[in-house]
Amino acid sequence: MRPRFRGQFGGKYKTQKSAGSTVAELDYYQGTAGTYAGFDRFGRIVDQKWKDAAATVIDRYQYGYDCDSNRLWRENVLTHSSTTNRFDEFYTYDGLNRLVNTDRGTLDDPPSAGILTKTFRQQWGLDQVGNWPTFKEGTGSAWTLEQTRTNNTVNEITGITGGDWIVPAYDARGNMTSGPKPNSPASAMTCVYDAWNRMVQAKNSDGSIIATYRYDGTGRRIRKLVGADPENPTATYDYYHNPAWQVLETRKNGSANPYEQFVWSLRYVHAPVLRWFDPDTAGQNVQTHYYCNDANFNVTALVGTDGAVVERYTYDPYGKVTFRASDWSERSSSALLERHPLHRPPPGHRDGALLRRLAVLPSDAGEVDSMGQGIQFRQPQPVPIRGGFAIGIH
Numbered sequence: 001m002r003p004r005f006r007g008q009f010g011g012k013y014k015t016q017k018s019a020g021s022t023v024a025e026l027d028y029y030q031g032t033a034g035t036y037a038g039f040d041r042f043g044r045i046v047d048q049k050w051k052d053a054a055a056t057v058i059d060r061y062q063y064g065y066d067c068d069s070n071r072l073w074r075e076n077v078l079t080h081s082s083t084t085n086r087f088d089e090f091y092t093y094d095g096l097n098r099l100v101n102t103d104r105g106t107l108d109d110p111p112s113a114g115i116l117t118k119t120f121r122q123q124w125g126l127d128q129v130g131n132w133p134t135f136k137e138g139t140g141s142a143w144t145l146e147q148t149r150t151n152n153t154v155n156e157i158t159g160i161t162g163g164d165w166i167v168p169a170y171d172a173r174g175n176m177t178s179g180p181k182p183n184s185p186a187s188a189m190t191c192v193y194d195a196w197n198r199m200v201q202a203k204n205s206d207g208s209i210i211a212t213y214r215y216d217g218t219g220r221r222i223r224k225l226v227g228a229d230p231e232n233p234t235a236t237y238d239y240y241h242n243p244a245w246q247v248l249e250t251r252k253n254g255s256a257n258p259y260e261q262f263v264w265s266l267r268y269v270h271a272p273v274l275r276w277f278d279p280d281t282a283g284q285n286v287q288t289h290y291y292c293n294d295a296n297f298n299v300t301a302l303v304g305t306d307g308a309v310v311e312r313y314t315y316d317p318y319g320k321v322t323f324r325a326s327d328w329s330e331r332s333s334s335a336l337l338e339r340h341p342l343h344r345p346p347p348g349h350r351d352g353a354l355l356r357r358l359a360v361l362p363s364d365a366g367e368v369d370s371m372g373q374g375i376q377f378r379q380p381q382p383v384p385i386r387g388g389f390a391i392g393i394h
Helices: 077-081
Strands: 002-005 012-018 021-027 047-051 057-065 071-076 088-093 099-107 115-125 134-138 143-151 157-161 176-181 184-193 199-204 209-215 221-226 235-241 247-252 260-264 272-277 287-293 299-303 309-315 321-324 354-356 359-361
Touching (some): 021 287, 057 077, 071 077
Antiparallel strands (some): 057 071, 143 157, 176 184, 209 221, 221 235, 235 247, 247 260, 260 272, 287 299
16 A cells, blocks of 8 residues: 655645555646646635545535635535534634634535524634633534633633633643643643653543653653553553654554554645554554545544545534544544544544644643643634645644
């Protein structure tokens, strides 16, 4: 099995399992000589179209932009045949081009008119430096979460009212030492850091250890020890990187056979192409899956070697993932990935927060300062599209 690439943003980008046999193809060209239908006149991505070997569309997103090149709307084309699962989105910005509202549901015609039928929405009230004095989340008919938040002079969260969330605490360097547990924000998670501000341990509120982490001299996480006793872990994962900090291989419990191996795209450092997965590390029946992504390089679908989608993914604006079956029905967890290489983190993190370079990103409550290397709950930043490329903290 081998990947093949045609161009970088221009033309076609192909992932192949063998010569002449396409598994998934990202096509910006779309067959019209002298034009690229996937881009507008300003080079912004307007049509992210994935096809299988029979040219059947397996994943597709279309986009519109405002005059400042902020993404105004996103149309999830394949959900148009569904009467219950529509995942179009419409975005609203303030005068500083900061995201202040997201609506999800069915786009109106024209799309610039907004969401006609809302099923999910989020709203942020931002202060001058981008902290969230208010945050709301709800369905199309009502808010299910309404919060007010306070911050100190270094933009750390000091109070959260609404939703019974745990209020974060910090050390003198700004690392979050305790705070809302990802995916369960009414429960606390404690974090321990080394002298270089790298998170070396995550604990439950009762003090029991979730996992312990080890790093190399450059700051890359190279080992994860799962369980309450690091000297006798229930599972050990060793990660092997290339110079670009991309995880190329994972070994589990010291096995001679790789647990996971990854191939990465030339288009972007956080864009995986395929994964080989050996769940029992026996060296037999290795699974192969290919990745589709949107214009933001978020992984949106996993594709089997036959070209059929086996799992899909949707995201909140700040990166919280929802796992879905190929028909877009929701799953409580991934049926295929023990660790999920989204746009933000490299593969290898499954504790509910997103590991990204030198930062751990708890998407429920906000991101972190990428210089801090730890959970800091400072100014959160979504990753919008500008000029067709992803921007934000990298």
